Amino acid sequence: MKQIFAFDTKTLTYVLGTDDDGRLFHLYWGKKIKHSDFSVDELNDANSNHSDLDGACQEYTVFGGKMYRNCAFKCTYFDGCRDALYTYKSHIESENELVITLQDKAYGTELVLHFVHYSDSDVITRYVEFCNNSADDVKVDKFMSCEVNLPGLEPYYIQNTNGSWGGEFQVKTEKLLAGYLVFDSRKGTSGHTNQPVFAAHHGATEKNGTVYYGALGYSGSFKVEAQCDFENRTRIMLGINDFDFSYTVKSGEKLVSPKVYLGCADGFAQMSNDMSKFAVAHILPQSFADKPLPVLYNSWEATGFDVNTENQLSLAKKAAEIGCELFVMDDGWFGERNDDRAGLGDWFVNAEKFPDGIDELIDGVNALGMDFGLWFEPEMVQRDSDLFRAHPDWIYHYPKRANSEMRHQLVLNLTKPEVEEYAFSAMDEMLKNHNIRYIKWDMNRPFSEIGAENLENGQELWLRHTEAVYRIADRLKEKYPYLQLEACSSGGGRADLGAMEHFDMVWTSDNTDPVDRLAIQYGFSQFYPVKCMRAWVTDWNSDKRPVPMDYRFNSSMQGSLSVGANLDRLSAEDLQKCKDNIAFYKKIRPLVQFGNLYRLKTADKNGYYATEYANGDGAILFVCGVGTALFAQRLHDVTLCGLDENAQYIYTLGGRKYTKSGAYLMNKGIVIDDWNPLSSVIVEFEKV
Numbered sequence: 001m002k003q004i005f006a007f008d009t010k011t012l013t014y015v016l017g018t019d020d021d022g023r024l025f026h027l028y029w030g031k032k033i034k035h036s037d038f039s040v041d042e043l044n045d046a047n048s049n050h051s052d053l054d055g056a057c058q059e060y061t062v063f064g065g066k067m068y069r070n071c072a073f074k075c076t077y078f079d080g081c082r083d084a085l086y087t088y089k090s091h092i093e094s095e096n097e098l099v100i101t102l103q104d105k106a107y108g109t110e111l112v113l114h115f116v117h118y119s120d121s122d123v124i125t126r127y128v129e130f131c132n133n134s135a136d137d138v139k140v141d142k143f144m145s146c147e148v149n150l151p152g153l154e155p156y157y158i159q160n161t162n163g164s165w166g167g168e169f170q171v172k173t174e175k176l177l178a179g180y181l182v183f184d185s186r187k188g189t190s191g192h193t194n195q196p197v198f199a200a201h202h203g204a205t206e207k208n209g210t211v212y213y214g215a216l217g218y219s220g221s222f223k224v225e226a227q228c229d230f231e232n233r234t235r236i237m238l239g240i241n242d243f244d245f246s247y248t249v250k251s252g253e254k255l256v257s258p259k260v261y262l263g264c265a266d267g268f269a270q271m272s273n274d275m276s277k278f279a280v281a282h283i284l285p286q287s288f289a290d291k292p293l294p295v296l297y298n299s300w301e302a303t304g305f306d307v308n309t310e311n312q313l314s315l316a317k318k319a320a321e322i323g324c325e326l327f328v329m330d331d332g333w334f335g336e337r338n339d340d341r342a343g344l345g346d347w348f349v350n351a352e353k354f355p356d357g358i359d360e361l362i363d364g365v366n367a368l369g370m371d372f373g374l375w376f377e378p379e380m381v382q383r384d385s386d387l388f389r390a391h392p393d394w395i396y397h398y399p400k401r402a403n404s405e406m407r408h409q410l411v412l413n414l415t416k417p418e419v420e421e422y423a424f425s426a427m428d429e430m431l432k433n434h435n436i437r438y439i440k441w442d443m444n445r446p447f448s449e450i451g452a453e454n455l456e457n458g459q460e461l462w463l464r465h466t467e468a469v470y471r472i473a474d475r476l477k478e479k480y481p482y483l484q485l486e487a488c489s490s491g492g493g494r495a496d497l498g499a500m501e502h503f504d505m506v507w508t509s510d511n512t513d514p515v516d517r518l519a520i521q522y523g524f525s526q527f528y529p530v531k532c533m534r535a536w537v538t539d540w541n542s543d544k545r546p547v548p549m550d551y552r553f554n555s556s557m558q559g560s561l562s563v564g565a566n567l568d569r570l571s572a573e574d575l576q577k578c579k580d581n582i583a584f585y586k587k588i589r590p591l592v593q594f595g596n597l598y599r600l601k602t603a604d605k606n607g608y609y610a611t612e613y614a615n616g617d618g619a620i621l622f623v624c625g626v627g628t629a630l631f632a633q634r635l636h637d638v639t640l641c642g643l644d645e646n647a648q649y650i651y652t653l654g655g656r657k658y659t660k661s662g663a664y665l666m667n668k669g670i671v672i673d674d675w676n677p678l679s680s681v682i683v684e685f686e687k688v
């Protein structure tokens with residue numbers, strides 16, 4: 001029977017429909033329109049080479065029958081049948097969710113498609129459940145979280161990233177004229193290279209042009225597949241990477257896909273702001289989602305592995321003086337961890353470095369008025385550790401293969417319940433016995449030799465490992481509601497919306513060069529809230545490219561400001577600059593962490609970045625030159641966004657005070673008169 005299903009979001013309408021055979025088709029996603037105008041057209045094979053389904057817009061394509069292009073779902077039934085056929089069984093519509101159940105009538109198994117929608121947002125949450133209601137096991141071979149049918153026959157530009165360690169979130173855009181475009185990770189984490197996201201458009205800009213976008217909430221190996229078919233229709237799928245993945249769903253059990261967040265916006269600024277607001281309201285752990293994040297100090301770049309009570313307290317004293325609110329001791333505090341060759345897995349305090357225990361340091365930090373945080377790398381072990389000597393079988397491995405090491409590390413098999421429990425209890429013990437209110441959870445190498453002898457179907461490890469990470473994080477947060485969690489993976493190797501559902505923030509990149517960082521932050525801010533983006537002020541590269549202290553702050557203040565410089569080596573003048581900048585950041589923090597973001601100007605080779613954050617009360621503008629040539633552009637014209645055009649704004653520029661209307665600032669704009677390629681300017685606009 002033909003049926004139409006539709007729902008509205010803040011400004012959009014989404015429509016689906018079934019044909020007489022119960023096949024589910026995608027009909028519309030765009031500006032709000034009447035639902036009753038829609039109907040499902042009959043499909044016929046075009047000829048003996050092009051089947052009816054080749055060009056059809058199905059809502060969730062399964063592999064089976066006359067289907068020759070990419071599918072969102074593929075499975076193997078108990079009898080060896082690899083042909084799936086899912087048609088309408090039932091649906092439930094509630095105020096903010098549409099649930100459509102499709103069934104393979106021959107086997108009884110179901111695909112349950114969820115569409116969660118909100119009247120105050122254009123972001124839709126989608127996920128799928130595979131319910132094995134049959135009497136036998138079913139092996140799921142591919143299980144994407146969603147399929148997106150983009151409207152029209154005009155080829156799309158597809159945006160993703162091509163990054164690396166130290167250069168995460170480098171935005172790349174390609175026009176998809178034919179065939180497939182795949183962005184993925186096969187590493188076990190979402191990784192530094194591609195992102196589990198897409199933005200598709202016909203030449204949109206920051207300010208306008210329709211952008212369809214999506215971001216997957218998953219931190220493991222993922223896949224984003226875009227295809228332009230022979231009729232020039234573009235479809236995009238996001239989900240768990242099907243490379244080396246399958247999952248045996250036992251009779252009576254179900255498999256739930258990661259969630260995907262989809263939206264449609266007018267321009268990239270709206271895309272980022274809609275996603276960011278949505279993430280704060282619906283994705284981030286709610287305990288800290290709407291709270292400004294503290295200014296933290298992290299010891300890694302100052303003391304490396306060489307941490308002890310004395311040098312940490314010395315740094316902590318200065319960190320408190322300049323206004324930091326949290327002191328995080330990074331790697332090096334545990335086991336025999338004197339360099340990167342030993343110790344991972346032995347999560348007990350190193351008695352040589354902390355002869356009287358760690359509380360002397362924690363109490364000292366607390367007495368200075370700061371909270372204390374600690375670094376862990378719970379998914380790893382090293383050959384030279386008590387843990388490995390006791391449990392050599394706790395790593396992923398194959399009996400006849402030597403394990404590859406990276407940074408002298410081996411990956412723990414978190415799919416074993418006892419290993420998951422160990423990772424949890426290692427952190428739990430420290431939290432139970434000490435006043436630790438923050439954990440930085442690191443993960444410094446991809447998986448290899450991925451044997452998991454405990455699993456009947458070894459290909460489940462990719463998903464099971466990621467789920468174990470999330471479970472541990474959730475358990476810690478539940479037991480210690482005051483605990484803030486930071487996800488890190490050699491910088492931004494696990495910076496995705498899956499991590500952000502369980503961790504309060506992420507480490508963005510190990511590259512803390514303030515100039516390089518602007519491009520990294522630009523890419524990060526496309527899909528993720530800048531609030532979650534930890535940004536340290538450090539001494540990184542200062543020998544190769546000395547950058548003024550104010551510039552370093554201006555770069556880092558565009559996210560969650562943090563400090564990682566060796567404060568013991570800074571001059572009194574620089575320490576004062578740190579203090580002044582941190583005090584200023586605390587004033588503008590709500591604006592940066594919760595305001596609307598406008599990327600007004602993205603640098604070319606000798607240009608500058610201009611980034612604005614605005615809310616109802618005003619705006620803050622950061623302008624950072626990035627050029628190296630001395631003929632760098634002298635005058636920068638900047639027109640603002642997101643102001644009230646009828647309101648007046650006061651600001652100071654070049655030592656002069658101005659009062660101008662929002663309309664003037666957004667149309668005529670201001671001129672920043674700047675000569676030095678590595679100089680930076682901040683302008684505060686206060687609404688009168």
Ligand code: DGJ
Pocket residue numbers: 300330331375442444488489490491507509510
């Ligand atoms: C990689 C992280 O990204 C760094 O911030 C630091 O925590 C090191 N690991 C420590 O080994």
